[in-house]
Each structure stands twice: as structure tokens, then as C-alpha cells.
Amino acid sequence: MVWLEANERIELELLERIDCQLTPYTIEGITKDTEHSRNTVRKYLEMLETRIDTHFKPEEILLKVNNQKIDYFRNRHFSIQKVYLSIMEENITLNLIEQFFYKEFFSLEQFCKEYYVSNSSMRRKLKKVNELLKPKQLRISLIERALIGKEEDVRHFYFQLYWTIFRGAKWPFHQIKREKVLAVVKKIEEHLDMSFSPSAREKFAYFYAISGIRREQGYRVKLEEAICKFMEKTTFYQPLKEIIPHVYLGAGISTDESEFTAILIALEIIPGIKNEKRPWNSVLLQHQKQNTSMYRVSQFWITSFEKYFKLTFPEEAKEDMLQKLIRCHSRTYLLRHDFQFVSHYQYTDELKETLPIFNSQLEDFFTILQKSDYKETFINKDYLFPRYALIALKYLNLVEKEKQIIVAIETDSAILFEELIQDKLIASFGRMYDLKFVSIREAYDIVITNFPLEDTEAEKTIFIRSQLNTRDWLILQQEFDDIIKAKQKKQLKKRK
Secondary structure, eight states: OTTSOHHHHHHHHHHHHHHHOSSOBOHHHHHHHSSSOHHHHHHHHHHHHHHHHHHSOTTTEEEEEOSSOEEEEEOTTSOTHHHHHHHHTTOHHHHHHHHHHTTOOOOHHHHHHHHTOOHHHHHHHHHHHHHHHGGGTOEEETTTTEEESOHHHHHHHHHHHHHHHHTTSSOOOTTSOHHHHHHHHHHHHHHHTOEEOHHHHHHHHHHHHHHHHHHHTTOOOOOOHHHHHHHTTSTTHHHHHHHGGGSTTHHHHHTOHHHHHHHHHHHHHSSOEEOTTOHHHHHHHHHHHHTOHHHHHHHHHHHHHHHHHTOOOOGGGHHHHHHHHHHHHHHHHHOOOOOOOSOOOOHHHHHHHHOHHHHHHHHHHHHHHHTSTTGGGGOOHHHHHHHHHHHHHHHSOHHHHHOEEEEEEEOSSOHHHHHHHHHHHHHHHTTTSEEEEEOTTSOOSEEEESSOOSSOOGGGEEEOOSSOOHHHHHHHHHHHHHHHHHHHHHHHHHHO
16 A cells, blocks of 8 residues: 555554464465565564564563464453554654644655655655545645645544554544543533443544644634534534533634534544434434435435335335435535555455445446436545445345355255254354255255255255264355355356
């Protein structure tokens, strides 16, 4: 990735692999699983070993590299994010951007001298970074010594940057004390009669701190008047308006409607609010009553999805769906772009692997959305795409549509025994596959039997003992996976 140096990227990759592996890795094993040479793997493993030895206690995390195996231990109470942080804090590009954030950047020459990097190398790197930022209407300007763009986009960029790197492992804002910001959050929670989940509380604290720092530097958010007007009618508007002048950095925010609305939107869209009054119910009613663009686009999404996929969402679920969609679309008003600074688990990767046909269809559907009358709403694909997938998976049985396996069971035992096998298969695999049971005289994908059958295809036949043993379960799991992958591959080929 453009943000990371080659050595940082390899260290992070090796750390991720080792931390996910239950059995001890060897250098040869990692070399086989990656595109790196044995010498490269050993070099960066030893760098990682030195880093861990230097920064952490052996009872927290331990890495020892030798010719036979790689010994690795991590205490379950220790956050691996701390190791990520130790790597990322050394990143040259991110240090440059942080100097922009704190107004500490003087000149590129001075920066290069401080970080032992050539001027030409740094300029090449900044050119690549700006190419990445351009579609998001942001750019790094050495002349203006700043990250240039809409203020709401700049703040979101810094929020995602700091959350990706620090993720609660360390408070990153040396200009503002964490205790003061958390005290603000606590007062807001108490006055609004709501509570954040721990991660949501920390995220809101990050956003509030970034907003405070940017305001003190003279930057201001300028939102559309229609957004500000709408947010006046939301559940949290009045109580937040009452408390914000009396908290740290809040006096200026309360008198600037766009700034206040930005904080209000951030408060309402960060997932993890717990409130018995169910504020999003009232928000939905406000949207319905005013027939807002967010309400219309959310309705448009539901009807368009049903039409494109030829599926129907349950009527009783549509109100809950609208709440989720409006929350997503509300977020895109303030936060139009998302940024990925380091590779990490993404739900879309899992979706491509487990439901590739649906993923392909959803990609096509999203393209249609981006060409619709509401195309401005669908700019932030990185954010919206996985959430649309989760909404669809929650309310529709997509497993049934894409992962059906037709099973025949034929044994020399009583029918009750065969029904018992069915029940066991459903209990073990029912959430992963849509299992349909048929007689051996019908078309099937696989037949399970405990005696030789004539006129059956050998590759479709699984022999078991009188009862399913551990080996049988493992074989069935592999067979089911192979059947689904073959079906998906065939259907994807047809789509193309």
C-alpha cells in the first residue's frame, strides 16, 4: 500500500500470519505461504523479534526465531494493536501528515533531514499519496503546508488515520488531554440519557478531539443548510444544544450551527449508542414525515434491490431496515469517503469467498445505484457496500439461494436412523449450507451410504460406517465445500 514502506508492510504481514497461526510456524512454512524469499522472511522476522523484545515484556508477547521453528506467545490480555502501533509510528508519510495536522511542518528539506530520507524520494511518495487522495477530493500541499479539501472530509481523514493506527491503544492527541475529552463525553451521555459502548465512546472522543484541534487552528465545517435544518428536529438536537456550551471546547461549537451539526451527526452515526428511548425510531418518523432525501433514497434502495435480485424483504423487517439504511445514508452526508491505511480484515473479502455470486451481483447492483438519480449518496462505496451486504444477509436467506446441496441418504438401517443422520447434518452444517434431502431415485449432489450401491457415480458417493465418525464429518465438510465451489464457479462463468 502507498502509505507503507516495504519493510513496514512485510513486518505487518508476518505479524498477522504468526498471530493467526495456532501451530508453530517455520521460516520455510512462511516462505511457502508468501511471495517472499527465505532470506527476506528471516530478515524481517528477526526485525520483528527485536522490536517485540525492545518494546514489550515477555509475559505480554514473545517471538523467538530459530532454524527449526518460530516460537510465538501472546497473552490473551495483550492487544496486538500495540505492536501494530510501534510499527506505524515510524512511518514517514504518516509522520509528515501528522506534522500538517499539528501545524509543525516547516519545510520538506527540514523534514527529510530529520527522518533521513531524500527529498526526491519523499516527493515521489507524496505524488503517489495525492493520486490516491484525488478521487476523494483531498490533496497534500507542501506550499500551503496542509491537507486541502472540504473540512468535513479532512476531519474524517484524520479520524480514520488516528483510529487505524492507535485504535484505543494510546491517546494520540498531545494537545488535548484524554481525561478532559472523556469528561465531555460522560456529561453528554448523562444529559442525553444515553450511553456509548466502550469502542463508540473512544471513537467519539477521537472525533471530538480532532474537531477541537481543527477549530482552534481556525478551520470550520460548512454544511448544507438543509442538513442543519433537518438535524434540528432530531432527538438529540435540543439536549446536546443545552449541554455543549458548558463542556470543554464546547462554547464555540454551540454558536456555529455547522460545527454543532457535525458533532451531532458524528454522535448519532457512530455505532454503539445504547438508549431505551430508541432515538432512531423517532429519527425515522421525522424522515418519513418530511419525506427527506435520505428517506427517499433508502426506500429507493429497498425497491431497487427487490427488483434487481427478484427477492422480497419481509414486510415486518422493512422499518428496521429503513432505520439502518437511513443511518448509513446519514453518515454519507458528512463522511463521503473512507480511507484504508493498512490491510486488515474486511467483510467484503469474506463475502467474495463465501458468496461470490451474490458479491458479483451486488457489485453490478451498486453500479446501477451510482448511475441513478441518487448517485451522490452512493459515492462512498467502501463504507456502503459491506453494509448493504450485511443488511441483505440479515433479512434474506441468501445461503439458500447460493449454497444449496442436495443430499440423498441410503443405508441398510431403519428410516429412523437415516432421519437421525439428517438431523445431525442439519445441526452441524445447516447454518453454512441449505441442505435439501431427497431419495436416491432423484437427482442429487451427494449420496451418503454404508454399503455398496450400484448405478451411482463414484465421485458423488460418500461411504460411512454405521454411525458418522470424526473422519466422516471432516470428509463431508470438504465434499460440501467442493460441491459449492464447483456450483459457484459454474454460475459465475455463466454470468460472465
